[in-house]
Amino acid sequence: MKILDLEHTPFHQLEYRSSGPGGVERRVVLPFHRAWIDAMPAGIQCLVAVSDIQGRELDRNGNRLLGEAVAEELALLQDLGEIPDVDVVLLAGDLFDYPDLHKLGGTGDVTAVWNAFAVTSPAVIGVHGNHDMVEDELAPNAIALDGQVREYAGLRIGGVSGIIGQEDRHHRRGEMTYRKVLQDTLAAKPQILLLHQGPDDPDRNQPGDPSVRDYLENHGSSLVIFGHKHWYQPLHDLGRNQLLNVDHRLVVMSVREP
Template sequence: MRLIGTRTHRLATVPYRAAGPGGAPQNVQLEVDHVRVDELPVGCDALLAAGDLQGVAPSPLGGDPVLLGIALADYLGVWAESGLLPPPDRVGVLLTGDLYSAPGADRRGASGPVLDVWLAFAAAGCPMVFGVAGNHDEVSAEQVAELGRDVALLDGDRRGFGDVMVGGISGIVGDPDRALRRTEKDFLALLGRLTTPAADVLLMHEGPTGDRAGQLGRASVRSALERRAPALTLCGHVHWAEPVAVLGDGHIVNVDARAVVFTT
């Protein structure tokens, strides 16, 4: 599953509220971009990748504002009806974590439960929902597994769907006494397991540096991956203005506060 070119184009935007400097709520737009790949998992006509959905938004189905990830899942049916995307039961989902927001979008870096976001994509009928947890997510692999056979929270393990193997590492490098943090040594050890051999798609919350200025990340992760680069690495945690970078003979796509749709 390799990118065909590195240019993305805008499919849609989703308005939402997020905490700005000092925690003041602000109106922003989630960019939904499109990029082509050479193949998709059997059973999918598109893949949607997203992460760092730290905001609240009105659902297109109505009602009170919900977590941005829930609203994004609700948009899948709307976009299918308009012909923008295939039906939700043909759209696989890949999540790179940090899916929580304070209900009033008035506190930056809030942590909380995000199982409802996973549930929203599963309830929409998406054939697969694989992802990792960010450092602000409160969710367990056991909770996620109860949502369906092909719904999985990954952390040092892999799951296959169709003919594509997806590996993932949850959390970030940091103090292991804090939730969803591990030492750099332990992080790189998990990464080594997932790249011997390399998964087709690698999901991480905290990812590698890119290949140009402003594409921040962890240099040690890039060094480890360059030797056995997956075809596609998805990550977030820090925002890139330019979401695509080259990594070995594969690519990184940064989906921090962004959604990217992959089609052939």
């Protein structure tokens, strides 16, 4: 599975509120992009990938997490025929912001986001970011991965949650432990690999983790989807892998009609 083209100009966007520096609320826009895939399994026509959507909807009365509003927006775009029916939503983590938006980098419950996407799509498969907690039961069609590979409609999807860091902190692992989980996941040969923390891209001065880059450069052959750090050039090849950064962006992937 390979992305042939990622459209730079968004076809849609969603404005929202987010925590800002110094506790000052800010207005932000989430861009929606189209990407064209060479081929998909027969049971899948459209995938959506997104991560690092840390914010709240504009409606202060509802004040839902941004991900809940995004799920609703996807349903609307489907109803309007703007996008195909979404078969799988791929989440790459960090979906929380405080209700009062008082501080950047809040950690909290994102169950409502997963379950909102589970209403929109037959399957939600993802990994947790270092700011995500799940305090309630996920919908039956929502699967959180951490070192596992699952098959859905002929598509093999693997994932590693969290980031490299102090192991006594939330969703963090030491470098060697993280690398072992990544190694075991890639050994199962996923077509799509979901990470929260991705590699760096020193040639383009794009941030990430050098040890993840080092490992992926020599192992695996997946479409690697990740967030955590924003890339301004989101699509890149590394070894036999293709990298797609979805930090603060949503990508709708389908096969282009002839």
